[in-house]
Amino acid sequence: LIEMSNSPGPVADWHAQVTARIGAVTANRCIQVVRAAYCRAARLDRSLPAALPTSAVTMNVEDARQVGIEDWSAWRKQWEAVPSPTRRAFHILNLLLGCRPGELQRLRWRDVNMKVGTLTLVKGKSGLDVAVPLSLPIVQGLRMARDGSHHVMGPSEWVFPSPKGGHIARGNDGLSVAGHGLRHTFRLAAVEAGADELLTGFLMSHAPAGISQKYIPMLLLREGPAMRKAQAQISAKIMSLLNLSSVK
Numbered sequence: 373l374i375e376m377s378n379s380p381g382p383v384a385d386w387h388a389q390v391t392a393r394i395g396a397v398t399a400n401r402c403i404q405v406v407r408a409a410y411c412r413a414a415r416l417d418r419s420l421p422a423a424l425p426t427s428a429v430t431m432n433v434e435d436a437r438q439v440g441i442e443d444w445s446a447w448r449k450q451w452e453a454v455p456s457p458t459r460r461a462f463h464i465l466n467l468l469l470g471c472r473p474g475e476l477q478r479l480r481w482r483d484v485n486m487k488v489g490t491l492t493l494v495k496g497k498s499g500l501d502v503a504v505p506l507s508l509p510i511v512q513g514l515r516m517a518r519d520g521s522h523h524v525m526g527p528s529e530w531v532f533p534s535p536k537g538g539h540i541a542r543g544n545d546g547l548s549v550a551g552h553g554l555r556h557t558f559r560l561a562a563v564e565a566g567a568d569e570l571l572t573g574f575l576m577s578h579a580p581a582g583i584s585q586k587y588i589p590m591l592l593l594r595e596g597p598a599m600r601k602a603q604a605q606i607s608a609k610i611m612s613l614l615n616l617s618s619v620k
Contacts, residue, residue, distance in 0.1 A: 376425035396432035457520030470558025507607035565609035
């Protein structure tokens, strides 16, 4: 910590690298975590320098484009220009599912049940395994991921494998909105589609406040047809906004 405070340049360089590789908003949040952690440590250890290790960082400007898609036509062109079909599939499914990017990265084929028409997000932020229904565009996106990765790398346990092994890495691939921005866009599309707010929360793997977790699977089971309808509504709205007839 003392070294970071006395030499803040590498921290600023790291912020720039995260900005280039992942995105401006994520880079800013990383710096905020570093700053908060240092301030906490400095309150417990008075020997730490007063200068923050983040003092050399110029925070990125954040605007609405980094929160959700505004220009759908421009985003579609950016998405179609992504050369890797695996990465294209990752971004379109991030948008169609509204899940956290990390949950989608860790998705394995054993978690996808085409016969039942669900995929399971394993141990997400809520700590629960959440099964979400598939719409036709989501199924098409999964097929794109399978065909693209099998053609280049062969069979893999991961839906989105990396050529270096393991699952796919983060990256915006030149998209103006990616990652959590697509999750926010899903929420906005759900509102425009008229989907029920509670069901939308379940589709996004939120655990609702005030409901015991042991009752959540019962509620999901009871609301299964309604959840499938909500998923189909939201997918149809997103495909309409993108002016796409199918994911391919």
